[in-house]
Amino acid sequence: MSSLHSLLQPASIALVGASPDARKLAGRPLAYLLRYGFQGQVFAVNPKYPDIGGVPCFPSISALPRDIDLALILLPAHQVADALEQCALQGVRCAISIAGGFAEAGSAAEQQRLTDICQTHGIRLIGPNCVGALHPALGMAATFSSELRNRMPRPGRMALFTQSGALGNALLQSFNDLDIGLAYWVSSGNEADVGLMDLVEHSIEDDNINLIALYIEGLKHGERLSELTRKARLKNKAIVVLRAGKSQLGRAAAVSHTGKLAGAWKVWQDVSRQAGIISVETLDELLDVAIVFDRLGFPGGSGTQGLGVLTVSGGMGVLISDAAAEFQLPLPPFSGATQARLRGLLPAQMTVANPVDTALFTDEMGFAACAEAVLEDPGIDVLLVVMTRLAHDYKAMLPWLAKQANTARKIGKCLAISYLSSSDAFEREDRSLLLESGALMLPTPDRVARALGHRHRVAQLPRYTAQPQVDTPQQSQTMQDFLRLAGVPQVPEGLFQDMGAAVKFADTQGYPVVLKVSSPDIAHKTEAGGVALNLKDADSLRASWLQMEQSVATYAPLARIDGYAVQPMVLDGFELIVGCSVDPELGRVLMVGAGGIYAEVFDDVCFLALPTSAPEIRAVLAGLRCAPILAGARGQPALDIEAATQAILRLASQFVADEWVREVDINPLRVRMNGRGAIALDTLVVPDKN
């Protein structure tokens, strides 16, 4: 059993510092537990009262019964650590601290003390600086959430974990308004102990959950994200994330190209996309996804998720087609039978294609008959009707719409309702009736299309095995060692301090050759004038050597020069850049992309979380813009993608094994014609400074 079971399904709750005044924050949780009928045991701790509202009240934590599941500590910051420790000594399994005034207010040491207590005693802590936890089906309200003064959200199958209490609370408000079911919510606060990844892991194991919704400001232990998302996918759970702080995530200071290309936001975007996470931009988009999963569940493998549309405006039909195409949502053609039914309902000049535009040729009942025909089409899972008071009598249509929504729900389909103008929605009470009947209601059709598109894409995701196949490589000690163990395929290279020796080497290898400066102080050789390509004979090599000595001296007069490297020049194929680096949130990541100057200029690179696997690397290579070149564009031969994949996988696996390596760059990795392999023309290994 996950240690968070006692948080989310506690048999007993202690409210430490509970107040009898329900208007105070410290009084709300008890009032909520009573009001919403929590069935477990409830205890209060407050020396001032023998009981509060019929709940037994103890003078101290040490007076509580032992082995309580959950303690909600309602005390101010300076009393939290002692209370937490006493809870631990009393056998409490999990605690929540709502108090502000820790790391978020500059008191990192105070917060570290809480972390230490958890690690010493094994008690788990949510918060501090959080709003608490909520499990509607159990009436379990270990929270001071203000929305519970109004209503408890309907039980459902979504787990919600938010790093902002206020936004989580605002979401509850929307759940109540939009009739979205909630399995549980945890406001994770400062995460002194339990973090989002722990909560996600717990909910992945919960069979009742079909959607895990996250609001993230900063990720701790993000290196667990990919493994968790692989598991979630295998267990038919979708993860939707609203990630805040895009504008604050800058590019890290870095030596390698990989590091420089690794804007934290770019890494997050790439990694979360490959993980199959539904990324949303706004709270409303998060809600839209939640509504769709609430109404339709996790997409079945065989479900077509086809949208049928009925409007009174041809223009709106065009806009919906655009939105469906943009969000990759199928608008399937109707069956012959459906077309025939519609043909009988509409005048001859109207087409009977999807979306159907009835214009003003039908009255409400004609519109309803068209809607029934579409909803019964076997290829249609969701019927979207676009309403407008300019053509429809809402009151007259209400009973029919409610009936259709109900019927649709019974046959595993869904009636979606939105409006020609978002100002033209149903009034609140009518809307409530339709929501209760199972209708999916959003103010505009594009939001319906976008949310359904998110769900549809989840059904298309590849399912990688939860544990990627990686050989456990030997650990390396030196850079040469690392390169050897990583099996980086190198071009023969000689390093020379003497020009004559260099020419002799080149004569043996054959021309053309490449000449490059070798210096620990020059990371970007091209900018230093330290690379000369395509030298066709000994004379060109000598001339370039002399010129390079000069330009390097000008560019970096203090640089230590190990010598000048000579390589035969490989002319066929295409250059990739491959790099490994450490993301502050997501840990070790891999980057692959179009190499050379194009990496930076065309930004055609993609990051993967590590460890990874060959299928994932292949998928990323196939998703690059330069993929057609690799596959053999415009009459060119196909390149050795498989050799590149294996070289990249070996490098990445070695990088995972070698913690002392902070960054690796292969730039370029030249992918040659199919069967001729891939070869690293320049490699940079940056050790960790520590």
Add this chain to the structure above:
Amino acid sequence: MSSLHSLLQPASIALVGASPDARKLAGRPLAYLLRYGFQGQVFAVNPKYPDIGGVPCFPSISALPRDIDLALILLPAHQVADALEQCALQGVRCAISIAGGFAEAGSAAEQQRLTDICQTHGIRLIGPNCVGALHPALGMAATFSSELRNRMPRPGRMALFTQSGALGNALLQSFNDLDIGLAYWVSSGNEADVGLMDLVEHSIEDDNINLIALYIEGLKHGERLSELTRKARLKNKAIVVLRAGKSQLGRAAAVSHTGKLAGAWKVWQDVSRQAGIISVETLDELLDVAIVFDRLGFPGGSGTQGLGVLTVSGGMGVLISDAAAEFQLPLPPFSGATQARLRGLLPAQMTVANPVDTALFTDEMGFAACAEAVLEDPGIDVLLVVMTRLAHDYKAMLPWLAKQANTARKIGKCLAISYLSSSDAFEREDRSLLLESGALMLPTPDRVARALGHRHRVAQLPRYTAQPQVDTPQQSQTMQDFLRLAGVPQVPEGLFQDMGAAVKFADTQGYPVVLKVSSPDIAHKTEAGGVALNLKDADSLRASWLQMEQSVATYAPLARIDGYAVQPMVLDGFELIVGCSVDPELGRVLMVGAGGIYAEVFDDVCFLALPTSAPEIRAVLAGLRCAPILAGARGQPALDIEAATQAILRLASQFVADEWVREVDINPLRVRMNGRGAIALDTLVVPDKN
């Protein structure tokens, strides 16, 4: 005076086929004109009645007084042409036909008859298949719009022209709900005569207009768009467009690279962006832009358009910062004085930066005091307050918010209001009060940031002179002629049927050389194996010649071969692709981009409407992803951007002059180091088939 003056400010209106029954479409316009107090003369035409509702009714059009400004023809399709002709003979200046059943229903010939009548007699026609025209300030309702049964929109400064009547009507409904002012609306229908471009041209000359809003499904005479948008910009009018049909605009069949890259949607996107058009994706986004212009007007040159934000959620502050960054809207730091005022209002642990998060540390009046401080900051033009019932008593704050909105409006600023949860908006009557006080209200803060961002970008647009400077070039007769007149800088080239002669030429020009097949039947030489680069000596040239003969014969056995071309190989610089083609909507367009294989793979190309000017070409080159390469990336020398600009401009101007040329491709145009010019290495000219 524009001929459309009689449409939008008619002194007299005739309603042809008017009905006394206001429930019928044909009865509505008269009822509306009476209800909304139109001050001009109104006449009805209907043989059945001597008068309708006190308005004089004539038995026929020919019985009407002469020289009426506007006739609204309410007759069915088969009677429209005759009625239009009679109107013309009676001196009517402009007519509207609402009847459906023309081109949209397959009756193109019927519609052509209307076009012919307009051209013969000079009468202007709106429609057919439209909803009519509306000018709220005049009570001028030449329309059957159903929303006018409810209310007339408030007069304002926005011109709205829509190709969908139903969506235009739905927008009116939103204008009324959101308190957005409207100058006039025209539903343009099938555009047998007057099209969107005519309406835009008219409204650009109207000093009252500050925003022109368009819903476009298909553009006629789109070649006028760029000239009109240049004019609009010089006259401080913004243009916002919701363009429908993205999913239906495919790539045109084309011979050239330019043609193949010219997806109609890509051309539209590029051209509209350069024209400074605000592109929106949804009706709600169009409304958001309309609200912002309604409240704040066209952005003044000196206005900072800075947004100040006040929330009770740090998380929402982060989300708003993200949105502001994404939509390029400044969130300026507060002045020292403002910071000091906030410092006095907030507890020590809260920061006083923009956005301000008051958390739960202030009551409503404290929140109000913070808001006043921000609104008085000289760098802030718009204060956004994010409300939530979870922290605020809306009723208690209402009077203060209304007062602040009013005060802000008086000093040229604006109070924007949105919500932590979009489900938590003010009730309708309270919202109305705030709207009337001048508040800018949108359900979510990201919509506020996006709409203000659109307006802010309009203020940053470069203002090109309305008439681009183009020499009027001589017209060409042949391809050679075209290339000579266009001054395309060519590399010396010899065309040979004989290998020996080719080698002699190469010996003279110097190696390396390039060998290319020359055939009217082979557009893509690389794919045919018809290009050999970097031939270093006579032997390589001979070998490539023999190989090329073979591969070309295999690829295209029936192709006519003019011979094989030899050129010295230009190795320095960077390759652009430059092309000209004819877009079905926007007419002659120019494309520039990164050349060679990268044009297609990295899609780094951009289209401009023609005619264009050097500053516009420079701006497009600077906006390409490959711009850093042109400017001299990573230690490479800067390239001759000016020479490229002039070569592109001359080519484009010649293309505008020569209607017989349908497509031109220069691929590549090699831009050499600064001072060494730009040179076309391969050029394709495709004549028009007609």
